[in-house]
Each structure stands twice: as C-alpha cells, then as structure tokens.
Amino acid sequence: MRRKELEELLKRTKEVLEQGRALKQIIPASSYLELKAAWQDHLHKRPLPRLSPAVEAVVKYAVEHSFNVTNSHLAWPGIKPEAVKPSSHYDPQVVPGAEFRPLMFASKPTSPILRVQKEVFRRVLTRTKGVFVYPAMGFDGDCVPAEAKFVDISPDGPPMPPFHVAAKVEYVQKKAEETTPNEIDAAKKKLGDFKNTVLVLKGIQSILSQRDLASFIERVSPTHVMAMETPASGFPGRTIGFPVITPELEQTLRNTGFVEKTGDYFSANERKLLEEIHALARDHFAWGSGHFPAVRVKIYEKRIKA
Incomplete structure (x- = not known):
C-alpha cells in the first residue's frame, strides 16, 4: 500500500x-x-x-x-x-x-483497527523484505499480510478454531525464554532464505523481565525490531500486562545495539494519524477478549558497527 x-x-x-x-x-x-x-x-x-x-x-x-x-x-x-x-x-x-x-473490540480481520495493523506489518515487510519472528503471535495470524512469513514462538502452538492463519507460520512450541538460537534459525530456514529478521514485540515485552528480554533479543539476533503497543486498558475478571512501549523497553533496545528509525518507515502525517487512532481506540472501547490490536509502533534497526 x-x-x-x-x-x-x-x-x-x-x-x-x-x-x-x-x-x-x-x-x-x-x-x-x-x-x-x-x-x-x-x-x-x-x-x-x-x-x-x-x-x-x-x-x-x-x-x-x-x-x-x-x-x-x-x-x-x-x-x-x-x-x-x-x-x-x-x-x-x-x-x-x-x-x-x-x-x-472484536477480534475480526474486518475490524478497521486490525486492517490498519495489517498495513503496518505490510509497510515493514515492504521495506525490510524480512521474516518476522513473533513470539506469542496467537490470533494475529489472521490479521497480518498473507504474503508475510512468520516464526511464532509459544508453547501454545497454532490457534484453535474458529481462528485461522492467513500468513505462512512456522511454530516453535516453547517459551521464548527457553528457545535456543538453533531452534529459531531452523524455523526461519523452513520459510526461506532471508537477509533480514524482524522481531515483533507485541505482548512478550509485558511478560519477560528486561534481562530475559535482552537475552531473547540476542538469541533471535534480529536486524530490525518492531515494538508495538495496544490501546487495550481493561480485561474481564483479572489483571493482565498489556503490550506497551516503555522507557525501559527502549533502553533495553539501545543497550542491545538498536536505534529507532520509525521516521524512515512512516511519514510524519502517517505517524500522527496512527497516534490519533490509538488514542481514539483507548478512549472509548471496552476490551473483552485476549486478542488486542496494536497500531502504535516504533521501528528499530541494528546499529551497524563502523
């Protein structure tokens, strides 16, 4: 697009x-x-x-x-x-x-918020031409570009019906903190030969400590990181950690050699509109399922050593 x-x-x-x-x-x-x-x-x-x-x-x-x-x-x-x-x-x-x-909010691919999320992924795919490593991808397989390739790292495996997967996904059925570099590389190779690897942080950053997250980033060895934040702000019956782009997360990314390059992927007006959509969704939607969209995004690239 x-x-x-x-x-x-x-x-x-x-x-x-x-x-x-x-x-x-x-x-x-x-x-x-x-x-x-x-x-x-x-x-x-x-x-x-x-x-x-x-x-x-x-x-x-x-x-x-x-x-x-x-x-x-x-x-x-x-x-x-x-x-x-x-x-x-x-x-x-x-x-x-x-x-x-x-x-x-409803977890339907036809939802306007999830259509925007799909195009956010497509823009990053177009620029990087890479494979996405997306831990705890869950139901997002139906809300991403069909032409993209994903490695989902989660003990849960494929989502249960009625949800299905539009994109090609290889599953590593282990916890992110227990996955080895060889297991991740083997899953990526099943999808093709890619120069770039995009690590998607949309949920896992709310589960792992910063130390475990830094270790996971090193094991994935991505060329790019796609940090995402959901507008969701409530959950029925219990509290839950929502995907957020925190100062601590950004510091961890800098410490592991990444620099923010969001402006190279989305224009100033696109970023402004994405923020406005995020704020509107946060303002008046109730969140009653375990699947949350994310349109607030920051893109990081691995710093090239001189």
Whole structure:
C-alpha cells in the first residue's frame, strides 16, 4: 500500500472511531440491559425489537464495522452467563458508577483497527523484505499480510478454531525464554532464505523481565525490531500486562545495539494519524477478549558497527 493509500485508510479509520466516540457520549448507562439484549438478538439472528434511537445506532455501528457491544460474549454458544466474569471497566452492573463503554473490540480481520495493523506489518515487510519472528503471535495470524512469513514462538502452538492463519507460520512450541538460537534459525530456514529478521514485540515485552528480554533479543539476533503497543486498558475478571512501549523497553533496545528509525518507515502525517487512532481506540472501547490490536509502533534497526 502506497503512502497516499495508507493515509486514506488511516483517515477513514479515524473517522469511524470518531463516530464510535460520539455514540458512546449519547448512550446512557441505563441503556445497558436494552443494548445487551438487542445484541444477543442480533448474534442469534432473531428479529430485533423496537429499540431506543441510541441503542439502535450503537447496534448498527457495531454490525457495520465488525465490533461487538458490551458483554456480548455472554451470547456465545455454550457459554453460561454464570461462568463469565464481567469487567467493571465496562459493566455498570458490577461496580455502580463505573464508566459505561457500550462498544467492545472484536477480534475480526474486518475490524478497521486490525486492517490498519495489517498495513503496518505490510509497510515493514515492504521495506525490510524480512521474516518476522513473533513470539506469542496467537490470533494475529489472521490479521497480518498473507504474503508475510512468520516464526511464532509459544508453547501454545497454532490457534484453535474458529481462528485461522492467513500468513505462512512456522511454530516453535516453547517459551521464548527457553528457545535456543538453533531452534529459531531452523524455523526461519523452513520459510526461506532471508537477509533480514524482524522481531515483533507485541505482548512478550509485558511478560519477560528486561534481562530475559535482552537475552531473547540476542538469541533471535534480529536486524530490525518492531515494538508495538495496544490501546487495550481493561480485561474481564483479572489483571493482565498489556503490550506497551516503555522507557525501559527502549533502553533495553539501545543497550542491545538498536536505534529507532520509525521516521524512515512512516511519514510524519502517517505517524500522527496512527497516534490519533490509538488514542481514539483507548478512549472509548471496552476490551473483552485476549486478542488486542496494536497500531502504535516504533521501528528499530541494528546499529551497524563502523
């Protein structure tokens, strides 16, 4: 995707999220039960009852743009409501006075935020022509360019249905901190002969200590690092570390010989739009699944020794 095309996609995505923010502002928390019932009717393909204008607008928006609405996971087949732990982050019935977030992110490739994430990966692929080493890739296999090649390092292996993988992925079924350089290299060679290796930090940096992360970077031996941050800020039932680009992470990358080159990959206007999309998604979405998009990104290149 060329610069002009990417800018247009980013502008359209920003407009979509601004529409969602406006809907959040007009729908009261008192509409919670009506909204939840209407969304369950939609998921089960039942005729929708007569709805209040605000609820009708939220349902229409979520359907059009591949989002969910609050507590929609209660309607999943086989899930008993009593088995689900709602999050006070978006459920006013759990903690009175909690902020009501009617829109919930859905892990669908057609979501505008995940379409942007896919194009972020594509831009890096176009520039580096490298193989991606993406520990704990999980469900992102369906939200990346199909022409890209990935090594997923995780004890979990391939994602379970209904999720599938669009790109070519080789799996190293071990924890990142236990994986050897030979295992990583063997997986890369199965995908082809690549001059560049792009290490994707989208999640693993919230699990490993800085010392373990530095050791992992040395074992991967990447030429580039793609550090990503999610706008997600809540999780049902428990706390979890979210992927963040912290000062400590950036210091670790500098200590391991990397220098930031984001400006060589994305124009100033593209970076501005990506930040605005990140802020909008963080502002008004509830996060009710274990899969989070990331559009805030920094690219690092290995410093070439003189």
